Amino acid sequence: PPLYKQRYQFIKDLVGKYKPKKVADLGCADCTLLWMLKFCSCIEVLAGLDICENVMKEKMHRLSPLPGDYLQPAERSLTVTLHHGSVAHKDPCMLGFDLITCIELIEHLEESELEKFPEVVFGFMAPTMVVISTPNSEFNPLLPGVTFFRHPDHKFEWNRAEFQSWALSIARCYDYSVEFTGVGPPPTGMEDVGFCTQIGVFVRKYSQTSETAHFEKPTKAAYKTVFKAVY
Numbered sequence: 588p589p590l591y592k593q594r595y596q597f598i599k600d601l602v603g604k605y606k607p608k609k610v611a612d613l614g615c616a617d618c619t620l621l622w623m624l625k626f627c628s629c630i631e632v633l634a635g636l637d638i639c640e641n642v643m644k645e646k647m648h649r650l651s652p653l654p655g656d657y658l659q660p661a662e663r664s665l666t667v668t669l670h671h672g673s674v675a676h677k678d679p680c681m682l683g684f685d686l687i688t689c690i691e692l693i694e695h696l697e698e699s700e701l702e703k704f705p706e707v708v709f710g711f712m713a714p715t716m717v718v719i720s721t722p723n724s725e726f727n728p729l730l731p732g733v734t735f736f737r738h739p740d741h742k743f744e745w746n747r748a749e750f751q752s753w754a755l756s757i758a759r760c761y762d763y764s765v766e767f768t769g770v771g772p773p774p775t776g777m778e779d780v781g782f783c784t785q786i787g788v789f790v791r792k793y794s795q796t797s798e799t800a801h802f803e804k805p806t807k808a809a810y811k812t813v814f815k816a817v818y
């Protein structure tokens with residue numbers, strides 16, 4: 588399957604394994620991952636955030652309940668919300684999540700946004716688990732037609748050492764553990780380059796109830812809600 592589908596499948600597998608109830612996707616773009624996740628029966632709250640309102644709205648109606656959802660109400664409740672805003676800003680709507688995914692997001696952030704990202708996601712949102720994926724630049728020589736970056740909007744592409752040292756320093760600072768993996772395995776004989784997409788899976792080491800998280804973090808809203816569906 589294409590690489591983006593492997594990334595989404597990686598998240599679906601993780602959801603199947605850990606059964607998070609509240610999941611947010613940062614940089615959700617056209618909401619394809621959120622749409623896939625709405626079929627995971629463990630999930631009760633789904634949220635998406637993107638800085639580009641238009642791309643988010645393109646196919647957001649896929650997230651609305653279908654007639655069958657009303658005729659045969661499911662056992663679980665599900666709320667899906669889309670927010671327009673930046674991962675450089677804190678908003679209380681992102682508190683109390685079990686899993687936050689950032690798929691191919693960080694390499695699109697400006698330097699000033701990337702600097703704020705750890706404090707916003709790990710310090711403020713502080714979910715139980717965070718998944719971050721980004722290109723592994725060591726794989727680029729194997730990609731036909733890629734001479735510099737894989738995409739003109741990428742602000743950087745990191746090798747494994749660069750990504751891992753960034754991730755490890757965040758984990759140390761915000762009291763998370765982190766493990767590295769990826770999707771898109773290298774061809775036989777080229778194993779040295781690693782996965783095409785590198786992935787860090789962070790798990791919070793301290794426990795926190797959503798109540799204390801909210802209580803300690805009075806913050807004004809910074810995002811605009813652009814879509815909400817209640818199943």
Ligand code: SAM
Pocket residue numbers: 591594613614615616617636637638639642672673674675689690691692695696700
């Ligand atoms: N996660 C999706 C996926 O894997 O298919 C989309 C990845 S796309 C390459 C990167 C997305 O990040 C874009 O939709 C872009 O608008 C969004 N983005 C860029 N900067 C952002 C920011 N500061 N805050 C939130 N989203 C941002």
